[in-house]
Amino acid sequence: xxxxxxxxxxxxxxxxxxxxxxxxxxxxxxxxxxxxxxxxxxxxxxxxxxxxxxxxxxxxxxxxxxxxxxxxxxxxxxxxxxxxxxxxxxxxxxxxxxxxxxxxxxxxxxxxxxxxxxxxxxxxxxxxxxxxxxxxxxxxxxxxxxxxxxxxxxxxxxxxxxxxxxxxxxxxxxxxxxxxxxxxxxxxxxxxxxxxxxxxxxxxxxxxxxxxxxxxxxxxxxxxxxxxxxxxx
Amino acid sequence: xxxxxxxxxxxxxxxxxxxxxxxxxxxxxxxxxxxxxxxxxxxxxxxxxxxxxxxxxxxxxxxxxxxxxxxxxxxxxxxxxxxxxxxxxxxxxxxxxxxxxxxxxxxxxxxxxxxxxxxxxxxxxxxxxxxxxxxxxxxxxxxxxxxxxxxxxxxxxxxxxxxxxxxxxxxxxxxxxxxxxxxxxxxxxxxxxxxxxxxxxxxxxxxxxxxxxxxxxxxxxxxxxxxxxxxxxxxxxxxxxxxxxxxxxxxxxxxxxxx
Numbered sequence: 001x002x003x004x005x006x007x008x009x010x011x012x013x014x015x016x017x018x019x020x021x022x023x024x025x026x027x028x029x030x031x032x033x034x035x036x037x038x039x040x041x042x043x044x045x046x047x048x049x050x051x052x053x054x055x056x057x058x059x060x061x062x063x064x065x066x067x068x069x070x071x072x073x074x075x076x077x078x079x080x081x082x083x084x085x086x087x088x089x090x091x092x093x094x095x096x097x098x099x100x101x102x103x104x105x106x107x108x109x110x111x112x113x114x115x116x117x118x119x120x121x122x123x124x125x126x127x128x129x130x131x132x133x134x135x136x137x138x139x140x141x142x143x144x145x146x147x148x149x150x151x152x153x154x155x156x157x158x159x160x161x162x163x164x165x166x167x168x169x170x171x172x173x174x175x176x177x178x179x180x181x182x183x184x185x186x187x188x189x190x191x192x193x194x195x196x197x198x199x200x201x202x203x204x205x206x207x208x209x210x211x212x213x214x215x216x217x218x219x220x221x222x223x224x225x226x227x228x229x230x231x232x233x
Numbered sequence: 234x235x236x237x238x239x240x241x242x243x244x245x246x247x248x249x250x251x252x253x254x255x256x257x258x259x260x261x262x263x264x265x266x267x268x269x270x271x272x273x274x275x276x277x278x279x280x281x282x283x284x285x286x287x288x289x290x291x292x293x294x295x296x297x298x299x300x301x302x303x304x305x306x307x308x309x310x311x312x313x314x315x316x317x318x319x320x321x322x323x324x325x326x327x328x329x330x331x332x333x334x335x336x337x338x339x340x341x342x343x344x345x346x347x348x349x350x351x352x353x354x355x356x357x358x359x360x361x362x363x364x365x366x367x368x369x370x371x372x373x374x375x376x377x378x379x380x381x382x383x384x385x386x387x388x389x390x391x392x393x394x395x396x397x398x399x400x401x402x403x404x405x406x407x408x409x410x411x412x413x414x415x416x417x418x419x420x421x422x423x424x425x426x427x428x429x430x431x432x433x434x435x436x437x438x439x440x441x442x443x444x445x446x447x448x449x450x451x452x453x454x455x456x457x458x459x460x461x462x463x464x465x466x467x468x469x470x471x472x473x474x475x476x477x478x479x480x481x482x483x484x485x486x487x488x489x490x491x492x
Contacts, residue, residue: 034365058371065369072366074358086370 001027001198013168013175015189017182017220019229022195024178028144031176032064033057062090065135069147071127073119080115083133105133109163125156136167145177149184161187182221194220259453263383266376273381280385284347288393295342296397299334300326300404308413319415324427326405331428335397336436337484340443343390344476348451351382352472355455356465364456379452383445390444391437398433435491442487443480450476
């Protein structure tokens, strides 16, 4: 990434689109401090995430939720232990209260009676939903989604998209979604930003993006092999 | 030709120093987080069960066969010159076992069994972004993953070694009774004559270091893993090789200082 600038409005969903390997996930990991930039700032509520020490960063991360591409569930723990992970560590709630909250969060993502299963027993779509339940367990203010629909069948993708929209309405979070799934981008985004060659080359509402005059964005959203984007090999 | 040889050696030395630096750094972090509250009590006990209970079979076979082989080899050699080898076997077997063989063999076997498992588990967590997920949930991976494994290893390795000392000695007794027509009384009399309690303690002291090496190297290789299944395989192999080498080198250094 070089010379990248992006503003994420409060309580809105911004979708970052771009080709695989263009650095979208890297950008997302910078936002939560998993990676640090060589130069530049990442301002979250006025604080530069890249300048925080480990303790401050951990405090800041308690306001974040993140859904990973492969869900990243802890495979040695059950679904309930995964979803209740942060609740157990950072709240003084009793195991019974945590169990109740876990059930509620799982219900929010449309799952029930899976609490005692291990991640290996779940399908790809279920894993994503459990990952989503884990990410929203602490009622985060900022939610990051890394390729939420990748690897899912079209119906499950639609279910996940609807879930993201629904959660956004219910929990009023600021969301950043990284995807190359245009159907998903139009469905969930208040704003779409296109990343290309390490920069944000265009941003706007889904409608503005659909009617863009930028040839690169046009080629990408149409999914065409011909155009200014050079495909090697 | 000469230049490329020097370049090759230089690269290898730099790589070695870099790896040694990473392992030392993680060791420092593990010590730092060990004393930070709250402790991961549940995880520490789980790891103790994995390292201790689930290794009993392999430790049993290793120690029993070592004690028996030692008695058989030394007994046969002594019998060539002196008759009545059985009366000396108790001292020889127990001394060799407690001072050297049990600690170092258990260390090496556990480097293969536990070190590889630690690296494979943490390595897989790393490549499937589970380690990143921990960080996003404000949880330090060193504290959550490395510290429990470190504490469990430095606690369980001495216990496993005590068990190995006992079993190996009994294995020697079995050979003494059945091959060299010895007596139980004679075997333990010889043991009593040659062995001191500090032989056992010095051996156990070494295993604390071996446990630390296995856990820290295992975790470090795991955290450094990248590149999917192939990466996990490479890290696991290097974890066992590095731990084994470090155990042997540390064994010599500790032996030189302790005796």
